[in-house]
Amino acid sequence: MSTVSPSTRNRGNRRAEILEAAARLFAARGFHGVSIEDIGGAVGISGPALYRHFSGKDALLSEMLLDVSSRLRESAVAVATSSPGPAETLDALLNVQITFAIEQPALITVHDRELGNVPEPARRQIRRLQRLYVEEWVTVLAELHPACPPARLRAATHAVFGLLNSTPHSAGELPAQDMRPLLHAMARSAIEASVNDR
Amino acid sequence: MSTVSPSTRNRGNRRAEILEAAARLFAARGFHGVSIEDIGGAVGISGPALYRHFSGKDALLSEMLLDVSSRLRESAVAVATSSPGPAETLDALLNVQITFAIEQPALITVHDRELGNVPEPARRQIRRLQRLYVEEWVTVLAELHPACPPARLRAATHAVFGLLNSTPHSAGELPAQDMRPLLHAMARSAIEASVNDR
DNA sequence: CTGGGATGTTAGTCATCATTAACGTAATCG
DNA sequence: CGATTACGTTAATGATGACTAACATCCCAG
Numbered sequence: 001m002s003t004v005s006p007s008t009r010n011r012g013n014r015r016a017e018i019l020e021a022a023a024r025l026f027a028a029r030g031f032h033g034v035s036i037e038d039i040g041g042a043v044g045i046s047g048p049a050l051y052r053h054f055s056g057k058d059a060l061l062s063e064m065l066l067d068v069s070s071r072l073r074e075s076a077v078a079v080a081t082s083s084p085g086p087a088e089t090l091d092a093l094l095n096v097q098i099t100f101a102i103e104q105p106a107l108i109t110v111h112d113r114e115l116g117n118v119p120e121p122a123r124r125q126i127r128r129l130q131r132l133y134v135e136e137w138v139t140v141l142a143e144l145h146p147a148c149p150p151a152r153l154r155a156a157t158h159a160v161f162g163l164l165n166s167t168p169h170s171a172g173e174l175p176a177q178d179m180r181p182l183l184h185a186m187a188r189s190a191i192e193a194s195v196n197d198r
Numbered sequence: 199m200s201t202v203s204p205s206t207r208n209r210g211n212r213r214a215e216i217l218e219a220a221a222r223l224f225a226a227r228g229f230h231g232v233s234i235e236d237i238g239g240a241v242g243i244s245g246p247a248l249y250r251h252f253s254g255k256d257a258l259l260s261e262m263l264l265d266v267s268s269r270l271r272e273s274a275v276a277v278a279t280s281s282p283g284p285a286e287t288l289d290a291l292l293n294v295q296i297t298f299a300i301e302q303p304a305l306i307t308v309h310d311r312e313l314g315n316v317p318e319p320a321r322r323q324i325r326r327l328q329r330l331y332v333e334e335w336v337t338v339l340a341e342l343h344p345a346c347p348p349a350r351l352r353a354a355t356h357a358v359f360g361l362l363n364s365t366p367h368s369a370g371e372l373p374a375q376d377m378r379p380l381l382h383a384m385a386r387s388a389i390e391a392s393v394n395d396r
Numbered sequence: 397c398t399g400g401g402a403t404g405t406t407a408g409t410c411a412t413c414a415t416t417a418a419c420g421t422a423a424t425c426g
Numbered sequence: 427c428g429a430t431t432a433c434g435t436t437a438a439t440g441a442t443g444a445c446t447a448a449c450a451t452c453c454c455a456g
């Protein structure tokens with residue numbers, strides 16, 4: 001048996017562990033509904049120990065949202081540049097968002113609820129990344145439907161995000177393996193409808 | 199006896215005014231991110247004066263959510279019993295939810311975020327009303343698509359709510375007059391897709 | 397060894413906040 | 427009139443919570 005003390009086991013991934021626990025708690029009770037004690041307790045340390053890893057509660061949230069929006073945006077860019085055409089890009093974008101929504105429901109929830117609690121230096125950057133992510137979608141949709149006004153495409157994109165991000169609400173209704181194609185089909189169909197009958 | 203005195207009328211107005219302001223604030227900053235002072239300030243009275251109208255912050259939230267979920271549920275029942283057939287009922291249900299989402303974005307937002315902050319007596323009742331509302335949708339969908347398993351219909355219903363409730367996020371993108379048919383078309387199309395290709 | 401960095405701990409500190417107390421004031425009603 | 431009622435106000439009060447201080451412990455490099 002290998003000697004595994006708590007400190008040794010946790011050394012590398014403490015920050016990640018904290019971020020994950022905090023995401024779960026923030027998603028469930030909201031940023032202000034969660035105390036530093038709560039977050040510490042969720043990872044087996046207590047309260048002020050968090051300040052060894054983050055400069056404060058705000059910084060924790062900032063880092064969490066910056067990370068999410070960066071990852072989403074990067075995935076979108078990667079997918080857009082490596083796809084043969086707009087139809088395939090849209091398909092891949094749907095998969096990116098669906099994967100994220102199913103695998104990280106807490107992060108997705110926090111991501112679209114708690115921006116208002118991020119203090120100003122980071123807030124602007126997160127907003128920028130979110131906007132770039134949306135524009136990635138709008139660009140692809142505009143290629144597929146050049147006649148549709150961009151404002152409409154933007155509204156449709158937000159509506160699709162709402163649809164896909166509803167996963168946390170209907171958790172347990174359906175196994176993830178059924179949820180994935182369901183969401184894909186619904187979103188694709190909704191997008192097509194957004195462009196027609198106008 | 200049954201006469202409505204001016205004081206009674208005023209009291210009602212004040213209460214409604216407070217509920218509306220509180221909904222706006224809760225939607226923007228979250229239940230715990232809003233103080234009693236904030237709510238009072240928003241209606242021109244200050245802090246503790248709220249206790250002349252509500253027994254506490256929790257009670258205020260409880261009443262707000264009970265009211266919303268009752269109204270949604272009642273509208274759904276009214277629509278379902280007065281429609282000639284399931285297709286028309288679905289159409290009317292879509293209109294109910296869209297109207298609500300567009301006209302009361304703050305209430306809709308609070309309604310699907312803050313249930314966790316409602317204390318237990320009221321919580322159960324709100325959950326019950328929400329469930330009944332969902333079942334109203336699922337029943338209609340089941341009539342239209344008897345072959346589709348109810349769990350799938352329920353998941354699709356939640357996804358459609360997510361789509362329709364995204365309005366607060368994309369506020370300003372599109373005038374309400376364009377938003378309404380857009381949401382209707384997207385939702386209807388998403389529902390049809392949820393039932394096919396299975 | 398040994399001294400320092402990384403990581404915890406427990407006990408303050410200082411704000412903020414929900415709630416209550418104690419106290420006006422104006423209208424209503426008997 | 428006189429008192430109750432409705433509705434506000436400004437000061438406590440008591441909790442809670444973010445953050446800091448002071449103090450261990452463990453591991454590892456010099």
